[in-house]
Amino acid sequence: MNENKIFLEGLSFFAFHGLHDEEAKLGQRFIIDLTCWADFEKATVSDDYEDTICYGTLAKTVEDVVTNSRFNLLERLAGAICDAVFAMDARISKITVKVNKPSAPVPVHTGGFGVEVTRARPTANS
Template identity: 60%
Template sequence: MERIILEDLAFYAFHGVHDEEARLGQRFHVDMTVHADLSKAVASDHYADTICYASLVKTIEEVVTGGRFNLIERLAGAIADAVLAVDPRIDTVDIRVHKPGAPLPLSTGHVSIALTKSRG
């Protein structure tokens, strides 16, 4: 099983429980690993035999910027569901959503959620 890895995709969105998060918004960063059988692409070197990276990025962007979630846990789940729907060859998706501007009682650090979802 091969993997496509997308790292540190940044989007501006309005997720969070607090009113100011909905009003002001903040950056969210997404890392994703897609597990799929890409052995045909490895052998053929043909674009049609792989999964389009741009379509994966566009799918993530639509989920992150297209709605509002209170929890990044739910955001990660929605991303995973949407990515699994992109291509039937995708078997498993690992998602990590970083919320660097989370309201923490510290001057440094950030919050992340990691989620793995498989087809079926």
Template identity: 55%
Template sequence: MDAIHLEDLAFYAYHGVYDEEARLGQRFHVDLTCWLDLKAASTSDAYGDTVCYGSLAKAVEQTVTTTRFNLIERLAGAVAETLFGADERIQKVRVRIHKPGAPLPIPAGRVSVEILRNRPGIT
């Protein structure tokens, strides 16, 4: 199956379990892959035969910045749901949420969560 990738989309949002995260917010980075059949677009060169990655980026921005979750796992799930709602041609998604400012009990490190989902009803 073919894929569209969007990487390092950056958003400022207010996700996290701690009061400070809800009050101060922080930067989140999102990588995503959407699997779909791009055969028509690869032969026709017609815009209507593909999924607009700009629209995908705006849909993800809306989800990340207008809702609040305690867990980035839930945020990743919400982004996957958004992607399936954005275009019915998307059959499978991978969403990785990076939380560079995650509160860790050590002086350095990075945190991310990745989920892989098939469109509901597809195995």
């Protein structure tokens, strides 16, 4: 089986994740990068939409998790995104999701804090 990647970079959403009460009340911006491994080799020959994975559906899936849920930890948010993307399309075998919180409430100027999670699709034996 061939393994190819589809990636979405710099998806930006306003949401309410974080440990602090202010984060739940005020919200802030989150930047998401997503890479999905899948066998869509057939699309490289057929040029048929049905043979690939829709970028728009991937982006909407991420948006739904980020904007319709609330988590204390970025790690949990990243895990929830992985779960939702695996549920979206059975052809996806592995996912890397990077969650960046550019306005984290810390006393240091930074481009952001974040996490990166990589997961392989769970097998029936896992």
